[in-house]
Amino acid sequence: MLSPKAEPGEFRQELRIRVEGLRAGMFVSALDRPWLGTGFAFEGVMLRSDDEVQRLRSLCRYVVVDIGRGDAPAPSFVELEVVEEPAPVAVPPARPGSARSFVARFFGQEVLAAGKAHDSLEAGVRDVIDSLRTGGKLDAEKLQQGVDTMLDSITRNPDALPWVMEMRRKGDYIYQHGIACSIWSAAFGRHLGYERDDLRELALGALLCDVGKVRLPADLLVKQGPLTDDEIRLLRSHRDESLAIIAATPGISPVVRQVVEHHHERHDGSGYPAGVRGAAIPMFARIAGLVDSYDAMVSQRPYAPSRSAHQAVMELYEARDVLFQAELVEQFIRTCGVYPTGTLVELSDGTVGVVMSINTLKRLRPTVMLLLDASKNPLAEFRLVDLAEVALDANGAPLNVRCGLAQGAYGIDRAALFLD
Incomplete structure (x- = not known):
């Protein structure tokens, strides 16, 4: 900071x-x-x-x-500081105009480092979840190594890792949700000015909030459609299961436990399990609860359709000082943008693209890499449009974001496009 x-x-x-x-x-x-x-x-x-x-x-x-x-x-x-630059990372060549060449030019060497950080964090989460499912214990040291690598990337460039995360979002919800919550919590905490040691606790706590779901019936976690009252009660028991796993794990701090214990409490007292409200909810639990809700809304879940990131951000905004502290909601939107990095958007001229970065002064006008033309056909060559600089489309009409799109809109597979 x-x-x-x-x-x-x-x-x-x-x-x-x-x-x-x-x-x-x-x-x-x-x-x-x-x-x-x-x-x-x-x-x-x-x-x-x-x-x-x-x-x-x-x-x-x-x-x-x-x-x-x-x-x-x-x-x-004035205090002069010597800032250690990250070690160079070789970016593989890509054909001119390809998505990968745009990504390499836009994020520079950090995109590959961010990819490796994501892989490290995901590998740690998978190993831990697989171990718990077979009766093993949580390896806190392995998870912490992944969190530290992730924090290194976010410190160097706060946009690259969230972008990579969105590109790779697919598969098991428990894995992906925990990773996303950890990354967004770290990015948000960095925006709020927390130091490295605090960010480590926050990110690890967010990563472990749902770990207790591995002890719930598998058919409950994949059930299609609305849940019954009994099923909701059983699903909510994941919080107690998570706490039990943490209690049996050496090296987990009381701060991490607080995050897991209170992340489902809400600002107005409507959360669970204790109905704690307002400032009585620990700050890191407030952050994790907000991020957990945001990521759940944008994720593909068996019992609920995903929303676009823009819809999720707007729902959080409407819930300020009801479910979540207003100042935290407003600052989270400053962190991720009205149209967050890595999400799909449709522009007013009908073209479709993926958000590469947000504009901190003009949050409705991000930089977008266009993927589809107005007829929703793939472009032969992708191109970047910085809406903060480009005000008009090819016909002289105002150019802006028409709407945010949910995952998989128009058949776009982001992982196949960018990470092959």
Whole structure:
């Protein structure tokens, strides 16, 4: 959080400074602690009084100031950091115009590192789940290794791994849901400003929230259509089963247990098992519960159709200060975008593509790689459209996102397109 870097060729406008150098007129864009609980807005603050300066000095040792939006600090207070660059990763050649060549150009070397991080996390989850299904124990160290590799990738580039995850989303819901919740929780926690050790606990907790489902009847987990009241009660028992598995596993922290224990509680007290509400729900459990709900909505489940990511984001927004804390909902949307990275969208001219990145200032205008033409036929050569820069289509009409699409829309198999 305290190592903002400019893009290549861009002037770096953010500087890490000691709080002794703060004064009114500066814009603070990041803290050395999470914004939550400070009383300041998550997205930054323009210091307008000595009282605000003193409040930040009492809370932090270092902050990041944006000199493009406020006054510059005295040079003596600036902290210079040496940032270790990731080791180079060779990107295999791809034919010009192919999806893979676009991905390599867009994410650079990080896309392969993100793929390896996803593979490591998935392998750990599969081994653990398969072991538990046959009466074995949870290998916390193996899962932690996968989480650490995932955090390395998200720290270098927060967009690449969520993109890879969406491209590879298929198969067993228990595997994929746990992986997705862990990745989104880590990305969200990073956005909120949590440090590495906290992100590790949050990501591992989110990964283990549904591990108890391996002890439920297999026919319940694959049942088509609505569940009966008795089946709902049995399905909810996965939380107790998850806690039992964790209790029998050395090395699992109380913070991870809290995440698993409380992630189904809701802001208005309508959750389970205890009906805990508001601030009484531990913060990491609030984060995991929100992410768990989002990913469940966008996933293919036997008993419920998947929604588009855009629909899921809108449902979360409507549930702010009801099911979920409003500030967390708003900041999660800032993390993933109104049209999240890796999801399918249809544009106003009828073309269809996959979102490559969100625009933090214009969240309704992401960068999209087009896959299908207006007649829904595959394009001979894929192309990128940055809707933040391109306002009109080929006919001079306004170009924008018409709607988000669910997985598999128009027969698009994202895994086959991008990862073969």
